[in-house]
Each structure stands twice: as structure tokens, then as C-alpha cells.
Amino acid sequence: MAVNAATPDPERFAVEVYGVRKRFISREGLPLGWGFGDAHWIISSLIKYRQERQWKNAVDGVDLTVRRGELLGLLGPNGAGKTTFLRCLATLLRLDEGSAFVNGYDVVRQPDEVKLSMNLIGSGQWSAFDWGLTVRQNLHFFGTLYGIAKAERNRRIDETLEWLGLTGRAKDKPPTLSAGERQKMLLAKAFMVRTPVFFLDEPTVGLDPDGAHQVREFITRELIGSGTSGILTTHRMDEAEDLCARVAIMDHGRVVAIGTPLELKKTVGERSILEIRARRVPRDALQTLRTLPGIRTAVVAPAGEEGLEESVRLHCEDLNGTAGRVADSLASAGIAVSSIETTQPTLEDVFIALTNKRIAQ
Amino acid sequence: MSIDQTAIRPLTGRQQQAAVWVFIKRDLSLLTRFKVSYLTSLMGTVQQLVIYAMIARFGLSLSVAHGLTGGYVDFVLTGLALNTLLTAALTGPYLGLIESFWSNRIEILLASPLRLPGFVIGLSVGKLVDAVIQVAVILLGGWLFFDFVWPDGGNALVFLAVLIPALAAVIGLGLAAAGMVYLLDARGGQDPVQFAVQTISSLVAGVYFPIQVLPAAVQWLCYLVPQTYAIDGMRRALFGAHALAPPPLISHLPGSPLLIDVLVLLAYAAAALPLGWLVFRNGMERARADGRLSRWL
């Protein structure tokens, strides 16, 4: 950890994170998401937790900074600790170790200022809106929490709803909105209060291509365009590439790589991906390929249509001789290959290369 | 349109107050939106009112309450009304917290600049408003249909002197109960603090019958809960000094029983409120530390 870590530099950085750790007791065997038992505490606190207490590092030493005006993409497998990390920054979780600053304020020592500086937009958080109130009333409610006076609130709500194309739905209640409109309502809530920092947790999940496009457009134009900064998590590589100047990849609670998409692709190596095109590569042949020396992993994109070719991407340690070995192996399995060539890595290749350990386990 | 990067001003007291008001406004507009459901839920109160009033009509000999003009109706309806209010204050923070837990609102509220006191007041204030309406139903219904007479000898100031410390004391207990949501994982609708206080207060605090009716072995329990002093003090303030026999221990003490009630309540509030707050804050911090704040871990 750097020595000057404790003094934030809000002029340059919107978010600074130094050596943050967060660990949980894993509670396997307990139904966390359910309303079981009026007095479930009797079992849980006396018997079960004691027996099954195991510590699990959800965020395990993360260092990163988000520059002013930048949207940082955060990628990682399910359960890599992305959401936990964002919750730490949003003061919803207490850090175990390390220090973090949002907009120059210490997450631990100045939570009130941090809450005024940032907005967390979680996926599925629209359920937090009151279903009995209209969209407009809901926005008024949250505006008041952020201390916005009434006249100003009205002005901002009108403005935001118009930007998002929700003006016509202002008088409707959340249950009647479509999935896309609900997501937009969350964005409207966040944008109305205009904090300088945003944390977007999978903002386009479950949206159709059109809705996802609109949300992405709103994020680039209105959020990034107006000089705000933030972090975006997503499972869609193209989305991260389009929206984010820099991308960080998280796995097992650690940031395994950070940089512009271009830089990340270079880390994998310009010529380390071998793409095989064939009519059909059966699973046992794939398994053989994976065990060949010099090959880290092989992923297949199964093809649907008759006549379409499947593509198998091989991540190689070095290409010398590998192509020949692959061709031999496929030939001995009796698979007609139409082409074997090296290709440029995509961001998904980077992702798979860096987070592959889990699958190998 | 640009956003000011660094000029973040913490909310003023007025803005925090406005936040509490917006919670009340929200509860009221939800209530008027779902009118029929609200009316049906109010029928539970009506049912209680009718049951006790009918039992009263049935010829209860209330020898301990000879000062009450209307006899048992006056006794039980005043007790019921105040108990409704105090129960709402007791369960309000707890219910508000688990409601926001199960409905996923808790994250979005706690990530907003609303501070913890504003958060807990905002969540529980709706329950108190609801209780005030229920009290109105009980008293109005009793007056219209069951010969309940609002005592004219009542001194409103003295009544408030009892009510305010009583509410403070009970809210302190309620905060402790809310803290149990995370300290003991009592998210399912009942927790030990609330359960104990509610059981004792409904059985031995003199809501439905004078404490003297109880077997002597369990009478001492009544001194543990603030409801006992609150209900005794209120009846005393409303019906005059000689209305009732005070709880046994108090009658042995020198000085006016009403004064003793108020003093005990003040002391209770002074102890319970900060203690309850401590427990509540501790619970929230614990949840922040081990990640159980919201439903989705």
C-alpha cells in the first residue's frame, strides 16, 4: 500500500481504493433469502452459525482509482466480489482493512459526505420503489431525502423524465412499467440528485437490445458527458468496451487486471489465440485438445444452423508448433477442419484467460 | 449541464426534518390509495372494541375501580387506547426495519444521505400515525355506542406529562427490539425484547383488568415495564386522584402515586432511550460488518 494512500486527491480521482478487504462468515445451509421462522434466531444464533462458521474473503485486497470524468468497467465471474466491492464504497458494508475514498471523502470516517457524493444503482433495485405511489411521487420522495427543495425538485424531475422518455409514464405506478422503464426509473432517481459519482451494477441486465441501447446512450451522454465519474459492472463484454475507458477484471475478490481494453488484450498476447473452424467438434475431441501441451484452455461456440461452422478458440501459451499439434489431434479424431488460424484476442478472451482458474478447479 | 464536483454540503436539520415529513406523507398517501384494505385492517380494532365493550356490559364488578363513572367500559377502553399507542411505539422501529429489509428498500434508504435517526424515525412514524387513527376509532366508537364518557375532570397537561416520557421509554425498548433484527437475526416478525415486553404488558400492566386481580406471585412483573406506570398515571390524570387503587408497591410509597408514576417514567426513559439507541446502532453496525444489511448477500 502506498504511503500517501491516506491522503486523497479529489482533484484527480473520483474514487480511490487502497488495499480494501472484506470478509464474511459464510452461512451455508441457512436460508438467507427467506422469512422463515418468527424466531429463527434461536436455531441460527445458538446452533447453526457456531457450527458452520467459515470465513470467506469476498473482497481480498483491491487497489484501484477512478479518474475524474471516467467510467471504469468492472468485469468478473458471478461471485467474484464486484457487488460486495460496490457496497463497501456505498457505505453499506464496513471495510475490514484498507481505505477507500469517494469524491475525496473517507468511506469509513465521513459516511455522510460519501452518501451525498455517490449513487448506487443496483440491478433489480427498482423493487425499492413504492408500488402504491406513482413514478413522480416516488421521485419526489427520494429527492426530499437528498435535501432538494420542492421547486428545484419539480424542475429536475420534469427534466430527467423527459431525457429518459418517461414523461408519459409519470403518473403510472411502478408495477405497470416494463422492465426497461423500471431500469430507467432507477436511472432517473439517480440522475435527479446529480451526485458526482455513480456506481452502476449491471444496468442493462434483462433489457431488450433497444432498451439496453437507450440506457447505454443515457449513460454515455448524460452521465459521462456531464463530467461525472463512476464504476460500472457488467457481464457483457461489448458493453464494457463501448462505455468504459478503462476496464478492471475481478476474480476471487482481487483485481487481476486493469487497463484500457487495448492494453488488456496486449497482456494476453497478440498472437496467442488459435481459432479452429469446423463443422462439428464433439465434446471428447475438445477434451483431448484441452490436455495438449501448450494449451491453457479451449472454449467452443456451438453453432445452430445446418451448414454453419462451429468456432473453437484455443488459448495457447506459445504458438510454436501448437497449430501443428492441434491439427494432428483433430485429424486423428477424424474431424474435418476448414481452417486453423491465429486471431486477435477479444475482451472475452482476456476475461476467460484471466479468470479461467475456477473452471479448471 | 455540469455537476459541482466537490461542494458537498451535509444536510441541514431542516432538510432532515423534511425527510421525516416525506415519510409521513408517503404513509398517508399509501393509506388513501389502498382505502378498502385499510378499512378492512381497521376492522380488527373495531372487533376488539366491541368484544371488550360487550364484556363490560356483561356485568363486571369492578370493585377496584369504583371511581370510574362508567365502570369497566371506561377502565378498559382507556387502557386499550393507550396500550395501542404504546404498542405501536414499541413495535414501530422493529416492524419498519424488517419491512424495509424484506421489501429491499433498506439499501436505497441507507445509501441516501438520510442519517440513522432520520431513517428509523421515518420507518416507524407511519405506525404511530396508524395507531392514532386506531385510538380515535376506539374512543369514538366507545363514546357513540357503548356509553364511554370522556372524563371532564381530566387534566390535559398532566396527561401529557405522563404520555411523553412513557412514549420515550417505550420507544427506547422498541429501538432495542429493532437492534435484535441483526444482533439475533430476528427478522421473521418476533424478537425476544418485543415478545417479553408485550407479554408482560398485556398480562400484568393493568390494561384489561386491575393488577390486583392477578395472583400475588406474578404481580411483581408489572414493575418491569413502563406500560404499568403509563396506564396507571393516565387513568389517574384523566379520572382524578381517587379513581383507582395504584399498583401495590406504589401505594406503599409516600407521596402522590401520580407523581411517582411520572418520576419512574422519566427515569425509565432516561435509561431506556440511550440504551435502546446504542443497541440499535450496534445492530446496524454489526450488519454492515458482516453483510446482512439487505436480503441479497
Place this chain on the structure above:
Amino acid sequence: MMSTTAVTDLKRQGFRQWLSLVYFTLKNAYFGWTFFLPSFVLIMAQMFTAAAIYYLMGRLVDPGAASDVASYHMGYGTYIVTGVMFNLILSTTLSAYHQAWLSGYWATQFDTYLQHPGGVTAYLAGSVLFDYLISLISTVIYVIVGIGLFGITIDVPNLPVVLVILVLGIFSLTGLGLLGASTFSLLNAKQQGQNPVDWLVGFGVALLAGVYFPPAVLPNWLQHVGRWLPQTHAIRAARLALNGQSGLTAHGMRDDLLYLVVFGAVTLPIGMLAFAAGLRRAQRQGTLTRWS
């Protein structure tokens, strides 16, 4: 390698498999209930608190004033406590069917059961059966505690009579219970504890059926309304039979039982029709299983 042929026509599934589904449901319900066990303990405790309140209130009553109660040969406190107990047993029927539907919907249990032609009915049957089992256990505990604390006296030779009365009471209320369950889809009663039939009937029973006070205290017209409720008859008969006041053949008793049978026979088909209509509507609208 897996067998590559898909089943094109599944075996016809008969009554025995339906029964095994019911058994599965019971087993699952039991597993779920073990999670509720502490809450069950607390609910029992709260029940006894309520009973104690009424029992102690009974101490305030002038023995002379309550001549209607005296005809049961029990004190007023015991009168209320027995009334609450019988109402508890009978009200299970009013809520169980709706409750079963509710849990099938909210815990998304129906999804799996829909695969089987009789799955939904098997699930409902199993859940209701389990509700009755729990209700039975509660009653036994209640009676044991009641004998010790609340002065309940039981005339053992007359116990079968009490059971017959209660079974008839349950039978007479089944129609209303099914009707209540049908409101799940017919009236969108999807919230916990929100069953309009249960609510309405329960409200009437609490005030008119002689649970807390004898109906004789009520104005005349309300007494007439109260006589339409099967609970009024079941509770009165059960109270009389409990401490050996009256056998099956006694004059008043016969009228009560006859009413229970007639009420059940009339409402049961109505309830079944409504229930079937509710199921059909839920499937037509697609609200039988929760989607989001």
C-alpha cells in the same frame, strides 16, 4: 453416453402416484415446519397470553350477572377459554385451503407439481392435511395447559361426542374454506392472512357466535344473524358436551348438529364450484404460478 431418445408419451400416472405426491408434500411441509418450530413455540405462548387475559378478566364477573354462562356449569373465565379453543380448531378450516394455495404460489411450489396432471390438487391436499395436523397438536397442548391453568374440566366418557361435534363443525365449514381459497384468484387475495371469507366470517364469529360472551347480551336482531353461523351451534354444543352437560341425543344438541350437517351440505358444493372456478381462472390468466 445418455440414452438419446426423448420420451414421446409418458406413462399414465394413476391414483397411487397422486398419493405419493401427497406424501411428498407432507414430507416437504414437515421439513419447512422445522424451520418454523421456534415460531410455533412463540405462537403457542402468545395464545396462552391471550387466554390468560380472558381468564383473569373472568374473575371480575359477578357470578349472579352471568346467568347464561352459568347454564354451562362453568365460570366466565373458563367459558371464554373454551370458546377461544373451539374457535381455533374450527377456524383452521377457514384459512387452511387459502393458506395452502398461498404457499404454493409464493414459494413457487406449484411449478414443479404442474408437471403432473393431479399435481396441484395433490399439493393442496397435502398442505391442508399438514395444517390440520398442526392444529391438532396445538389443540392437545391447549387442552393440557387449559386443564391445569384455566379450570377446563373434561368429562371423559363424553369425549367422543365432542369429537363428533368438531368433525361436523369442520365439515360444515369446508365449503366456506374452499370459497375463501377461491378468492385467491377471483379477488386477488394474494397477501398473507388476507382471505376475505375468513375475515368476514371470523369477524362475525368473534362478535356473534358466543366465543367471548354469550349471544344473549346482543340485541335481538344480531342474535338472529349469529344463529346463521355454524360456529354458534358448534361451539355451544361442544361446550355443553365437554363437561358432560349433554349427550348426543339431547334435544338442543340434535338441532345444533342437524344445522351443521345442513349448512355443510349446502355450502360444500358451492365452495367446490368456486374453488374449481378459481383454479380455472388462475390458469387462464397464468397467475397460478408466480412468474417474477
Place this chain on the structure above:
Amino acid sequence: MNVVETENLTKIYRGNQPDDGRSWGDALVDLAKRAWRRPEEKAVVDGVSVDVRAGELFGIVGSNGAGKTTFLKLLSCLVYPDHGQAVVNGYDLVRQRSAVRRSVVIAKAGGWMSCLWQLSGRENLLFRARMCGLSGKEAARRADYVLERLELEHQAGGHSWSWSAGELQRFSLGLCFIARTPLVMLDEPTSHLDPHVARLIREFIREDLSREGGQTVMMSTHYLEEADQLCDRVAIFFKGRVLACDSPSVLRARYAADSIPELWVSGYRASLGEQIRKSLGLAEWIEHFEDVASGRARLRPKWGGHPEPDRLRSALEAQCVTVLEVRDVEPTLDDVYFRLCREKVT
């Protein structure tokens, strides 16, 4: 041979749908209002006629609220149609409901709904197998296979509440596989999932369900590239209607231009996009940044009717954006989708 044949299948919703949040009291008020005024009717699925062939992997794409999910629910008898007819697995959808329901399995988006929470993962698989009439031995064999194949062995004894999103989705696919019904319907099987799990699931759908299991699969998805790659045939839904239904290559050939210009530019910023688009009268394009800092980006109009490359170039250069290269690329299903939907809107 067709597994599904629908003819003019229609589902109409009247007024607001009853939702979980409203209580019966307010439903009564609604009922009274309805008697007063007829609620407006909305066809969620509006005269859909599609055939799905046996053994096919059939994709359904469309916007939120286009009726994809309702269509799947109709075919699995979770909702009854208002008009039209359909034959599923040779059974009549209206007259032989329980037979249809028995021969079909549906997995909801998110996955967790299809498991019983009281049972462990393995028990869930066995329960479903037994309910579908498999013998105990066969059920155990298939359960073990599913657990191994979907990398779920570590959760075999776990309960659904402790599973992650990916594990839930995998279990729900496993349940579809183990049911061995001739027709499987999957509602958004890969949303919420990271690329690893999404890949595993796609492979399972293609290899195990479709190829080896011989089950016909209908899946809805929001990811057009997924549908493009994976599915034999795709139906594009829009406001309850089917705009087009054919194999992806045929759709591309029929509805998209032969090639689409793609511009590589530098000095581009997202905020410039709207101005340029307006000056060209262009509805939308997709911008793909290679490097945000230097403004190196790839621009691509979303559907046909693109302006001349020269006009594009001059409009961009007016905003100080340098065009590095113009390439002609092959159209994708995206282009087909946006073109069809735009044409319907205008």
C-alpha cells in the same frame, strides 16, 4: 414432423393485470369500476402462427413486453389462449391440456422458481424425474450425469437458497433435461450470467438437450448474437406479432443489406453523436470505442437506409472527427431486428 404448430394464437389481457401488491379489497373496487367501464384490451400475443420442427433449437427474440414469455406460457398451458389453435407434441392445446402440460417443461428466467426449496439439489432432480415417470435407477443415473456435466457436484446436497445465480440456472436446465419431455422451453437462460457460465449453458443446450437428448428446445433471449449463433431458426416478436421467422442466415439475406459500412474514426466523443446523427437524419447507430481516451472508435449505422459514405464522412469531419477507414462488413441479426422493428414503428 412438427412439435409445435400454432394457428392464429392470441392472448388478450384486459385492463391492468392483477399484481401481487394489491389486496382483495382494492380488487373489489377494481371489479366495481370494471362493471362501470369496460377496461381496455391489449393483445399480448396477437395471432401468432408458427411451426417448430422436431429436434430444432428455436429462438425467440423481441423487446421487453413483445409477448415472448407469454407465448412460451401459452404453449406450456400456464395461460390459456383466447383465440386460435395450437398442437403441441400432437396434443390439442385447448382440449388436451393435461397431456400438453405433461409433455412440456418450462424454465423461467432466473431459474430459482423451478426448484422446491425443501429438497436438496439432487433430490430436486430425482423428484422431477419421478414425477415424469422415470424409474428410480434411471432417475439416479441421469441426475448424476447432470450434476457432473453442469459442474454442480459440489452443490448436490445444497439447497436452492445457497446457490448462486449461475448454479440456479444450471439446476433449472438440469431439471429440463431430466424431465425428458419432448419439448423444452427456456426463458432467457443466459441473462445475469458471466461468460463462463453462459458458455457452459449454451453448450449444454446445444449438445445435451438438442443434439443428444433429442429434445426440441424453444428459448427466448435478449442477446441477438446468441440467437444468431446457436439457434436453427429464430422468430422475431414485436408487440405480440411475429415479424419474421426463419433461420438466421435466411433472415439476414432477406432483410439486411448485403453489406453495411463500418467507419473507423478518431477524435470521436459520445457527446458528438447526436449532433452528427441529426444533421444526417439518421435514426441510430452503434458506437464501439476501441480507446475512449484517444477517441478511436468504430461507428456503425443500425439498419438499412444508411447515407452515402461520402456524406457520412463530410458530416463527421465537420465535427473534427477524422475518418480513418471505411469497411464493408457482413450484416448481423441485430441489423435485421432493428430494421424490422423500426419499419413497424414508422
